[in-house]
Structure formats: structure tokens, C-alpha cells
Amino acid sequence: MTDDVKNEEKKEGSGVSRRNFLKISGAAAAGVQIGAVAGLGLAAGKDPATHTGWQHLGDNTQFVDRQSLQMKGLPYQEVGPVRRPEEVESPFGRQRLMMKSMMRGGMGPKPERSRRSGPFRMTMPPADSFAEPLAGFYKEHPDIYELDKVRLESIMPKKREDEAKYGDYYTLINAWSASWMAGQPIKDPPEVSDFRIGNPMMGRGRKIREAIPFKSPELAAELIKKVAHHFGATMVGITRLKQEWCYNHGLRGVKDKGPYEVPKHWEYVIAFGVPHQWEQVQSNPNCGTSVDAYSRATIAARRLETFIKSLGYPARRHSPMDGYDLIAVPILVDAGLGQQGRHGIIITPETGSNFRAAFVTTNLPMKIDKPIDFGVNDFCKTCKICAEICPSASISFEKTNEKITTRGYRHWEINQASCFNFWMQSMGGMGCRLCLIACPYSRKNNWAHAMARVVDGHDPTGLVNKGLTWMQKTFFKTPEAAEYLPPPDGRFANFREPPDWLTVGKYLDMKVLKPTKGE
Numbered sequence: 008m009t010d011d012v013k014n015e016e017k018k019e020g021s022g023v024s025r026r027n028f029l030k031i032s033g034a035a036a037a038g039v040q041i042g043a044v045a046g047l048g049l050a051a052g053k054d055p056a057t058h059t060g061w062q063h064l065g066d067n068t069q070f071v072d073r074q075s076l077q078m079k080g081l082p083y084q085e086v087g088p089v090r091r092p093e094e095v096e097s098p099f100g101r102q103r104l105m106m107k108s109m110m111r112g113g114m115g116p117k118p119e120r121s122r123r124s125g126p127f128r129m130t131m132p133p134a135d136s137f138a139e140p141l142a143g144f145y146k147e148h149p150d151i152y153e154l155d156k157v158r159l160e161s162i163m164p165k166k167r168e169d170e171a172k173y174g175d176y177y178t179l180i181n182a183w184s185a186s187w188m189a190g191q192p193i194k195d196p197p198e199v200s201d202f203r204i205g206n207p208m209m210g211r212g213r214k215i216r217e218a219i220p221f222k223s224p225e226l227a228a229e230l231i232k233k234v235a236h237h238f239g240a241t242m243v244g245i246t247r248l249k250q251e252w253c254y255n256h257g258l259r260g261v262k263d264k265g266p267y268e269v270p271k272h273w274e275y276v277i278a279f280g281v282p283h284q285w286e287q288v289q290s291n292p293n294c295g296t297s298v299d300a301y302s303r304a305t306i307a308a309r310r311l312e313t314f315i316k317s318l319g320y321p322a323r324r325h326s327p328m329d330g331y332d333l334i335a336v337p338i339l340v341d342a343g344l345g346q347q348g349r350h351g352i353i354i355t356p357e358t359g360s361n362f363r364a365a366f367v368t369t370n371l372p373m374k375i376d377k378p379i380d381f382g383v384n385d386f387c388k389t390c391k392i393c394a395e396i397c398p399s400a401s402i403s404f405e406k407t408n409e410k411i412t413t414r415g416y417r418h419w420e421i422n423q424a425s426c427f428n429f430w431m432q433s434m435g436g437m438g439c440r441l442c443l444i445a446c447p448y449s450r451k452n453n454w455a456h457a458m459a460r461v462v463d464g465h466d467p468t469g470l471v472n473k474g475l476t477w478m479q480k481t482f483f484k485t486p487e488a489a490e491y492l493p494p495p496d497g498r499f500a501n502f503r504e505p506p507d508w509l510t511v512g513k514y515l516d517m518k519v520l521k522p523t524k525g526e
Contacts, residue, residue, distance in 0.1 A: 069242050071356035073343050076379035082340060089415035092334065094256035094264075095144045098427035101155060104141050108132075128164045131156040154424040162431045169434060169493055169522075176519040177435040179509045180294050183287065184436045187302035193329060195260040197270040201321040201368075204313060218319035221372070228373040231277060234314055239307035240279035240365075242357055244342030244376045248276040248368060251414070252341075253333045272321045273368040275375070276333070277311065278342040280304060280355070280362040286506040288361065289444050292398075292429075292491055294505035296436025300363035301327035308365035315369050326365035335364045337416075343376035346383035350393040350402055350442035351421040354383050359449030360442070383448070387419070390476050393442035396502075398491040399429035402442060432493050434522070441491065444502050447479050494522060 094100035109129065134145035134152045145152040193200050205212015221227040232243045250269045258267045283300040305328035315322040325331040336347055344364075345355035354360050356379075394402040401422040403411065408419045430438050443449060490500035499522040511519050 069357060073376065073379045076381050077377040078380050082346065082378050082380065084417045085415060086412055086417055087415045089251050091251050091253060091255040092414060093140065095140045098424050100256065101141065105137070105155065108137050108141065129159055131159050151424050154428060158428045158431055162428055165493065166431055173434060173520055173522045175517055176511055176521060177293070178511050178515060180296060180435040180505070183509065184296045184298040187298040193259040196258065197260070197323055200260050201270070201272065201323045204316040215316045215321065216319045224372045224374045227371060231373060235277065235279050235307065235311050238310040239281060239303050241281045241362065242344050242355060243277065243279040244344045245275060245277050245373050246338065246341040246375050248273050248333070252337050258332055259330050272370040274370045275368070275373055276338055277367045278338050278344055278364060279307060280344065280364040281307065282358045282362045287509060288440065289503040290501045290505035290509070291440040291444055292438065292501065293434045293499050294501050294509060295440060297363060297438060297440060298436060304363045304365040305329055308367060311367050315367065315371055320369050320371040322367050322369040324365065324367050327363060333366060338366060339364055340378055343379045346380065347419055348383055348446065349387040349391065349419050350446065351419050352443065354446060354448045356381055360446045361444065361449040389473065390447065392445050392447065392476060392479065396441050396445045396485060396488055398441070398488045399425040401426040434499055441502060445485065447475050450479065498522060
């Protein structure tokens with residue numbers, strides 16, 4: 008045994024080996040860094056000028072170099088067999104099928120609508136009395152049937168009671184939401200609408216011109232991204248469209264809402280998004296809304312669709328106000344805009360989850376982007392803030408998504424039925440969005456939070472991850488999950504109080520009952 012080894016063992020026996028010293032020093036440095044970031048983040052996070060909002064900075068908002076983050080291979084694992092989603096698997100689709108069957112299918116007497124008879128109520132028929140595919144789905148998923156029954160028989164009548172009692176309190180947020188809602192639906196199938204250009208208020212327009220060739224797919228992608236930014240998009244990515252990312256039902260512009268063939272000219276998809284206006288979105292679930300971002304994303308999609316058609320290429324928009332024929336999350340991943348988080352939605356480097364997406368499908372040849380990895384998967388394994396704050400307990404607490412598969416792919420998935428049930432209980436701008444706001448990646452667009460997020464992706468110790476989570480839980484207190492529920496179980500709490508310009512009592516001469524617990 009050499010003298011160096013003996014000396015090293017002596018040092019190790021005293022707990023101060025060179026190796027351990029370096030580890031401890033590195034950890035201490037990271038701890039100091041976290042403490043500094045926490046203090047600076049607390050100060051900077053209170054400055055409203057640093058909030059991630061709806062500012063338009065052109066393509067300067069997409070400041071992350073995604074090329075350095077590109078992965079080899081795909082970020083998801085195919086476990087097969089792969090298939091497309093069916094309407095009955097979506098709570099929105101089941102709600103439509105369920106109400107259609109009950110109102111038109113002769114399943115018992117129609118519900119009483121008279122106000123004098125009390126709240127409008129309906130009774131859920133037995134699972135096997137529905138037509139297919141509902142009957143078969145409920146037989147295979149009796150737990151979903153029970154959740155849908157609770158929504159129909161308890162949540163929806165209670166919501167109407169809450170609206171009658173507390174509705175005036177949400178007058179301004181409802182007016183805010185309504186002011187953003189505009190637009191015309193797509194009235195023709197893809198083989199018609201995608202090849203015509205014109206104002207939908209003035210008929211079906213004219214056929215698109217002969218396609219103008221670009222000098223290269225690279226230049227085509229560059230131009231499309233630039234104009235998309237000018238049309239209002241904050242982030243833009245391009246990918247080829249996989250058929251399994253298209254819904255297998257409800258194609259817009261056709262009468263038959265059943266399965267359909269994906270149009271051949273949907274070769275490429277341009278994915279983009281815009282953030283919510285921060286002051287109001289942080290007051291979710293009751294005093295916030297998604298409609299502002301919905302509107303801007305939709306307007307950007309309409310503009311981009313028209314731009315592409317004007318160059319002679321067929322195009323179809325998929326947006327919040329006009330509807331989607333495809334699934335948002337996997338396309339955003341393929342286009343390199345972000346990674347899927349524990350809460351099931353996309354986290355981007357620029358805005359976290361605080362954004363809404365829209366898409367345009369076309370056959371315009373463009374250079375495609377690649378998926379990125381900036382540490383979200385590892386972060387979500389330990390953070391769990393979204394799961395802790397979720398009022399409906401719809402988000403998994405599992406450490407990994409190894410046991411979660413959907414339609415042949417392994418990825419994070421929430422309980423959509425229980426999530427939708429909470430949506431139906433919320434007031435103001437219907438929905439929730441708590442997981443979107445609470446995510447540490449969504450917090451603020453200031454240098455302290457940005458540095459913590461960037462460093463986290465390159466920190467092998469996990470200390471920055473834990474520090475960023477600790478910082479949010481310690482310095483930015485929020486209501487407990489149960490407080491977001493309706494009275495008497497909760498108090499219709501919000502993540503943050505609404506801004507004063509959405510406070511009814513300050514501006515409107517009307518009496519309102521504030522929905523605090525016990526009232």
C-alpha cells in the first residue's frame with residue numbers, strides 16, 4: 008500500500024477525503040447559489056414588469072437555442088399497438104354523446120325546465136341503455152360512468168345554483184371572456200375548405216392559386232416562422248404530421264362525425280402558441296380565463312392559414328376558437344417547442360405552461376424541427392406541485408410515468424373525467440388552469456427565475472431542482488387544494504386574488520355575495 012493511499016484512507020476515516028471535500032464544496036456552492044436565487048427571485052417576482060405576459064417582441068421572445076437541446080431519437084417510447092383516439096374517450100365527446108342520447112334518443116321523459124320546479128336536474132340512465140359506443144365504453148370503464156353520473160346529477164345542478172347565488176360577482180370576468188370570443192366556424196371538409204381562400208362572411212371564397220415554389224425548404228420554414236411571429240405567435244415550430252396525432256372523429260366541415268381518412272395534403276404542421284395575460288390568468292380557477300390567449304392564438308392561426316393559401320398551398324387552421332382536428336401535446340413535442348410535464352400539458356423554456364397553442368396543416372415543404380430536452384422529465388419526478396394543488400386529484404403522484412400508457416405510447420396522463428368535473432364546478436371563466444399557473448417553469452420571466460431554470464437542466468446534483476421547488480412553496484403561498492372547491496366544502500378560492508380591474512365591487516354599483524366559506 009502506498010503512502011498516498013494510506014494518507015487518503017486517513018483522510019477518509021476523518022470524513023475529509025479530497026473526493027468528499029470536492030463533493031461537499033460543490034454542494035455548498037450550489038446551496039449558496041440556490042439561496043441567492045431564492046432571495047433575488049422573491050424580490051424580482053414581486054415586480055409586475057417581470058411577469059410572463061402577452062407582450063409582443065417578435066421572434067425575440069423565442070430566445071432558447073433549441074439546437075443545443077435536440078435529442079437523438081424520440082422522447083416517447085412506443086409500446087404498441089398504436090391507434091388514434093376515439094370520441095368516447097374524451098369527456099367532452101362523451102358529454103355530447105350522452106346529452107344527444109338523452110334528449111333525442113327517447114331514454115325516459117325529458118327533464119323539467121320550469122324554474123318553479125327548482126333547479127334543472129337530470130337522471131343518468133343505466134350504462135347499458137346508451138347506444139354504442141357509450142354502452143361498451145361504460146361497461147369497460149364503470150369508474151368513468153360513475154364520474155359522469157356525478158357530473159350530470161350533482162355537479163351540473165349545483166353549478167346552476169351557484170351561478171344564481173354568486174354569478175353577479177363574476178360579471179367582469181365573464182364580460183372579459185365574452186369580449187375575446189369571435190370568429191366563424193369551418194363549414195366545409197378539408198378537400199374544399201383547405202383549397203379555398205376568402206372571408207367566411209362573404210361566402211366560400213375562391214380557389215387558391217397555383218403554388219409558388221420556394222427556393223428551399225429552409226427558406227420556406229424561415230419565412231413561415233417570421234410571419235407567424237408577426238401575426239402574434241410567441242413561439243413557432245414545424246414538424247411532419249403523424250396520423251396517430253389526428254382525432255378519429257368530429258372532422259370539421261363534414262356531416263358525418265365518425266372515423267375519417269387523414270387528408271393526404273396534411274403533410275406538415277406548423278405549431279405555435281401565445282402566453283396568457285398574466286394578471287388575470289394567475290387569478291384562476293374562478294377569476295381567470297383562457298379566452299384572451301385563445302383569441303390571439305386563433306387570430307394568428309387564421310392569419311397564417313390565409314398567408315399560406317395566398318401562396319397557393321392548401322392550409323387548415325386548428326385553434327381554440329375554430330376547433331382542432333388533431334392532438335396538441337404530441338405535436339408540440341415533435342415540433343421542438345417543449346416537453347410534456349406531469350400535468351399532461353406542454354412546458355416550454357420561454358413561458359412554462361402559460362400559453363395556448365394553435366396549428367396550421369399544409370403541404371408546403373419546410374425544414375422541420377426536432378424535439379428538445381431541457382430537464383423537464385427529471386424536474387417533474389420530484390416537484391409534484393401541480394399534483395398537490397389539483398382540487399380534483401386528477402394528477403398522478405407517481406415518481407415516473409412508467410405505468411402510464413395511452414393509445415400505444417407511454418407518457419404522463421391525467422384523469423380527464425375528474426378534471427372535467429371540477430371544470431364544471433368553477434365559476435367565472437369556466438375551467439381551472441391551476442396546474443398551468445402553479446408550475447415553477449411558468450412563474451415569472453425575470454432573470455432570477457430564468458437562471459434557475461437554465462441551471463437546473465445542467466445540474467447533476469438535483470439541488471437546483473429542489474431549491475426552485477422549495478422557493479416557490481416557501482415564498483409564494485397559495486390556498487390548499489380543497490379551498491378551490493365550491494361552498495360549503497371550499498370557498499371558490501383563486502391562486503391569486505383577481506386584479507382590481509376585474510373586481511366588481513370596485514367599479515360596478517351592484518350588490519354581490521362574495522363566495523367565501525360559510526356564506
